Amino acid sequence: MVSIEHRHDTHPEIVKRLKRAEGHLRSVVAMIEAGKPCLDIAQQLHAVEKAITNAKRTLIEDHLDHCLEDAVGSPPRERRQSIDEFKSITKYL
Template sequence: MIHETHPEILKRLRRAHGHLASIIRMLEEQRRCLEIAQQLQAVVNAVDNAKTTLIHDHIDHCLEQAIGPVPQDRRASLQEFKEITKYL
């Protein structure tokens, strides 16, 4: 099933793919470690953001499809669950 966030996730992963290709070239060109580390961090951030977006999308759509609509008075617990996923 394709969700509305999938294009955003693909964009983030393509960005990470581009950064990774740059890192490979940088290593082959024997560039400075600081530059390489910065690019590696960009890859990690892009993948982490894609993962978080995917998990939140799953909570928002797939979880509610499985258990049914979440009443308004229980939405705070669901939001807290989404917040805690950033520590995965």
């Protein structure tokens, strides 16, 4: 299977967020190994979770804005509402 490069303008931002999460995760592991307080560890875990969630949300929204639009094309106004609602609901992922 031939792999086609697939990139969007938001991909560098997504990589940045994931690298931030990676750094936080390393910090969490080190904190646990060092016996740091649970509150401090939980705060770092929250930062990891938030960074990954934001990266995922950005990727999905970007995919919907570009890839879905390319696949579906420009539907008539009455069908457009369903697509717009679908895009809006992704904020709850």
